[in-house]
Amino acid sequence: AQKVTQAQTEISVVEKEDVTLDCVYETRDTTYYLFWYKQPPSGELVFLIRRNSFDEQNEISGRYSWNFQKSTSSFNFTITASQVVDSAVYFCALRDPGSARQLTFGSGTQLTVLP
């Protein structure tokens, strides 16, 4: 069975600080996908990124970057120069072939960026 752990329940930072959200996953499969979703106060989850288990290259998109390390089963998310609009709940999720059409989400990290 697959499992996603986000140990940080809440994080608070001051605007312009960098912040890293941790994600650790468990799966028996060698082929899987990892995701990050953002849930702003409006409630609608928004897709941020997908990473294939075969692709360990880190990715950067603007102020967002992701660090995938298969050796430690981690897929961490860093926001550089955080902004108030980044305040949201962030979820890490896993999809493996055994659950071909569903995602297993972590419990989420509430990020608050203070002005």
Add this chain to the structure above:
Amino acid sequence: DTGVSQNPRHKITKRGQNVTFRCDPISEHNRLYWYRQTLGQGPEFLTYFQNEAQLEKSRLLSDRFSAERPKGSFSTLEIQRTEQGDSAMYLCASSLARPPGELFFGEGSRLTVL
């Protein structure tokens, strides 16, 4: 607005009553999902449709829950004889077959059972 639409946004009901939620997915998406989210937790998978066929159901989906997608477009999720433990946000999402896992979520339907 061509996003995923859910109705009603909030439903308050008494224990034992039946409730029905509706989801209108993005029109070209053939895959539709229902998830449930309780406070402080991530979404939990309930069921999945490909077109009108219900292909997967979670063990969370007890006999009191039924979902349909009659013409492969909108979907309904009905909960019969509601219990207080059913109080949650019910999320609908839709997607194409590719790219995998890129789900488009609605804003959810919040159920409160008194």
